[in-house]
Amino acid sequence: MDFDAYARTAVALVNTPLTEPDDLTRLFSPGSWEHDHLTERDFGVFRRTQRRLRAVFSLGAAGQDADAVAELNRLLDAFPVRPRISGHDTTDWHMHVTSRGASVSAEYLAGAVWGLSVWVCEFGSARFGVCADPRCARAYLDTSSNNSRRFCSERCATRAHVAAHRARKRASALAG
Ligand SMILES: [Zn+2]
Numbered sequence: 001m002d003f004d005a006y007a008r009t010a011v012a013l014v015n016t017p018l019t020e021p022d023d024l025t026r027l028f029s030p031g032s033w034e035h036d037h038l039t040e041r042d043f044g045v046f047r048r049t050q051r052r053l054r055a056v057f058s059l060g061a062a063g064q065d066a067d068a069v070a071e072l073n074r075l076l077d078a079f080p081v082r083p084r085i086s087g088h089d090t091t092d093w094h095m096h097v098t099s100r101g102a103s104v105s106a107e108y109l110a111g112a113v114w115g116l117s118v119w120v121c122e123f124g125s126a127r128f129g130v131c132a133d134p135r136c137a138r139a140y141l142d143t144s145s146n147n148s149r150r151f152c153s154e155r156c157a158t159r160a161h162v163a164a165h166r167a168r169k170r171a172s173a174l175a176g
């Protein structure tokens with residue numbers, strides 16, 4: 001299993017604003033198996049679990065490793081992995097991570113939680129990040145060589161850098 005790709009589905013979910021069921025189309029493109037099988041119930045599960053996954057990122061970013069792991073273990077209990085080969089039209093065999101007939105949320109979350117759990121074991125929860133720009137606060141996985149990333153993207157890093165630069169200039173203008 002490509003745990004890295006699964007971990008990224010957790011990031012995608014945390015960063016997707018969910019206020020109404022239609023918002024899930026940002027995660028599942030029309031025509032996909034997921035899109036065609038989504039229910040109202042899935043939306044509720046995604047919303048609740050999104051909060052828990054965000055907490056895992058916050059705990060990891062704050063250095064609360066054991067707490068992040070404890071929450072992941074609870075999530076592994078709630079969304080167990082049970083691999084199965086599936087083919088929606090028998091010409092496209094591929095893996096599903098939950099049992100036959102599982103809901104879209106069960107399938108998606110089993111993969112996402114599994115991916116994040118393997119990430120913790122491989123790299124440590126300090127690699128979980130929350131963007132340092134409070135207006136953004138998107139979650140990310142820090143793949144930098146020295147675990148030094150503070151922002152979700154170049155865009156947020158540049159914006160913060162420019163703002164800090166302007167603040168310094170203002171301060172020195174006042175001092176001068
Ligand atoms: Zn499938």
Ligand SMILES: [Zn+2]
Nearest residue numbers: 131136152156
């Ligand atoms: Zn950001």
